[in-house]
């Protein structure tokens with residue numbers, strides 16, 4: 001069969017000479033003779049993305065697998081986003097990473113790609129890119145880190161940072177002890193070990209059919225990750241030979257399987273935005289309401305932080321994602337295939353739950369209904385989301401007075417002020433933090449609580465914003481309100497003191513102010529970003545709202561793998 005890369009390498013003219021000559025560098029002659037697929041390893045290894053810093057070793061195992069199956073592996077470093085480092089938020093750069101990766105995959109003489117990601121935005125950006133190029137592709141998730149301990153108790157990445165820092169503010173933990181825990185949190189290579197966004201996106205990638213089944217959740221430090229990486233390299237060669245592309249694997253059926261998975265594992269709300277964006281690249285019809293419809297009634301089976309107690313290493317030991325999916329097999333669409341060409345359901349045959357404390361049986365779930373709820377009302381006409389699994393049940397129906405903050409800076413300046421008129425029944429509202437307003441839709445939606453209330457023992461309040469929150473965070477937090485304040489959304493017209501009504505069972509989020517009065521109020525837009533140049537400007541001018549995945553409008557869809565013209 002003729003591979004795409006032979007359009008560069010075959011022939012005896014000047015241009016094929018150039019393509020081969022510069023690539024030789026020790027590669028054998030037969031690498032360019034047409035029989036071997038060239039497999040790129042889109043590698044997000046970076047010292048500044050600490051969660052992905054080990055991916056060069058993973059890449060070597062993938063490369064060995066590609067060689068073993070008769071392919072030619074080629075390492076392709078791509079834009080990497082370190083969630084904890086990158087400012088103003090890694091989300092601002094997700095679409096840039098996706099765009100840069102898409103173009104480099106298309107521009108280069110490759111036939112297929114293995115996508116190496118881990119930290120939150122890396123798997124989404126890689127999948128968006130692969131979807132838009134539609135070259136045969138699969139993901140190797142870099143895996144979670146091992147569980148760290150502090151004073152005898154396990155530490156959950158992210159989740160325990162939020163918890164411990166609130167304890168300091170509440171006066172129940174000393175700052176010394178807090179800082180001492182810092183060196184215990186990151187015990188090994190790998191990404192966050194909670195069911196945060198990185199672990200969620202690895203599970204979701206597997207549910208979409210885009211990994212070698214059984215790979216997601218393998219700890220980064222576990223030798224079996226390298227074994228599966230080797231296998232994934234082999235599989236990439238097979239994928240090319242079979243002509244199996246992302247558009248064959250990621251169908252509406254597989255997206256709905258991902259939605260079921262998201263609920264069953266108690267995954268991150270960020271997956272909603274990422275899945276909408278990936279579906280948009282493929283032209284797969286997927287809406288916010290699909291998350292509510294398909295996710296509702298799916299039980300929470302995985303007892304992992306932030307919704308529960310355990311960590312990713314425990315999930316792996318307890319049988320892993322396959323054991324979870326086996327338990328909800330009847331809710332999965334059996335027609336969805338994986339990169340192996342076989343249905344996801346077929347790969348669950350041997351799966352079993354080995355520790356029912358970590359993975360619950362269907363008959364004894366942590367929550368009977370764990371799906372992400374989509375709220376609508378005059379505060380979010382295009383939708384907002386809440387993760388009931390991470391919320392306080394008694395707050396899921398609540399009426400309270402709004403305390404409004406116009407920006408994160410405003411929040412930090414006033415939250416602990418003795419003059420702030422707030423009590424535990426208040427509803428904290430933060431605006432100006434959507435895709436356009438911030439810009440980039442940062443993870444600030446889990447607003448900290450006023451210290452005064454923390455000291456009183458209050459640990460949760462209703463919070464509402466157009467922002468996202470970290471997948472490791474928790475609380476009764478309404479997120480992704482669309483349209484955002486900076487896009488003319490109603491959040492811009494809310495005032496402190498307005499009664500806010502949240503009713504998750506009824507899927508409603510409203511401000512109890514007459515429409516006529518809201519309409520004549522001047523929207524507050526102070527503090528919204530108005531970037532003059534560069535990526536930020538392009539982003540703000542073209543980013544869609546959260547209910548459409550916050551992709552750039554001109555990146556939605558696919559251009560395929562064809563390149564029209566030669567370079568010489």
Ligand code: FES
Pocket residue numbers: 051082083084118119120157158191192196198
């Ligand atoms: Fe990288 Fe959490 S910071 S996965």
Ligand code: MG
Pocket residue numbers: 083120197443469470471
């Ligand atoms: Mg995050």
